[in-house]
Amino acid sequence: MERKYSNAEFMKVVGRRRSSVYAEKLLNEIYMDMFLNRLHREQTRRRIEKVIDEALDTRDEQKFHLYAGKLFDFREVK
Secondary structure (H helix, E strand, O other), X not given: OOOOOOHHHHHHHHHHHOOHHHHHHHXXXXXXXXXXXXXXXXXXXXXXXXXXXXXXXXXXXXXXXXHHXXXXXXXXXX
16 A cells, blocks of 8 residues: 655656646645555554553453554554
8 A cells, every 4th residue: 555755756757758747647646645544544543542442441451562562563663
């Protein structure tokens, strides 16, 4: 799902095509990909936090440590 775009790559592609319509479409694709990636990360983070809250409510220490570790790893990856 996650694609990496660099400014240099973008400029190479746009320079080859010399079309502002193509550049606009490519830029829209990049922004859409970034938006969807951000949305997915936020949803995943919320799910993990919900499971952590449930583990705290039920005093499930093992589940808490498991998902707290996952949340920590998830935040480190960014």
